[in-house]
Amino acid sequence: MIFIPFVSLQLRTKLSIENVIEKLDSIIELKKFTLFGNLGYSKSFRGELFENGFLMIRNSILYQNSFMPVIKGKISRESGYTVINIFMRMNLFVIIFMGFWLTIPLLLTCKSLFDLLIHHDGSLLTCFFPMVLFVFGYILMMVSFTYENKKAQKILKELLSAEQFDENNL
Secondary structure (H helix, E strand, O other): OOOOEEEOOOOOOOOOOHHHHHHHHHHEEOOOOOOOOOOOOOOOOOOOEEEOOEEEEEEOOOOOOOOOOEEEEEEEEOOOEEEEEEEEOOHHHHHHHHHHHHHHHHHHHHHHHHHHHHHHOOOHHHHHHHHHHHHHHHHHHHHHHHHHHHHHHHHHHHHHEEEEEOOHHH
């Protein structure tokens, strides 16, 4: 999670693969077209459930957060446990939009610094404003994604009676 936020984690549970899929089915609702955001959904997540995996995004009735992670999971059985490999990232459209949002102020800052240092033209204030836009956008993206990511992890861990598994800590 250096520039574009993403999370890769592994959950481990004693439930069978069938029980995991059954529990996930109880919280995942198939995607449907709605004109009013998340109002047409009754379950915690919307997406698809496959034979050995899932693709979903968390529903929120109270607010719409563009930085909610898209959660992709793969379910397998290893050493007496069911292992759920999860990858969370932002929506592709949001990644592209934030790429533009963060690139433009960064380029303006570089141009202003170049003009200031090489040509002695302009002021430090012309460098400051685009940098503030960059920092604001980056912090907004990171904090919003991290907040939603932690919520989704908590829901999944509680639902599946799972623990986060780190291969280094056997």
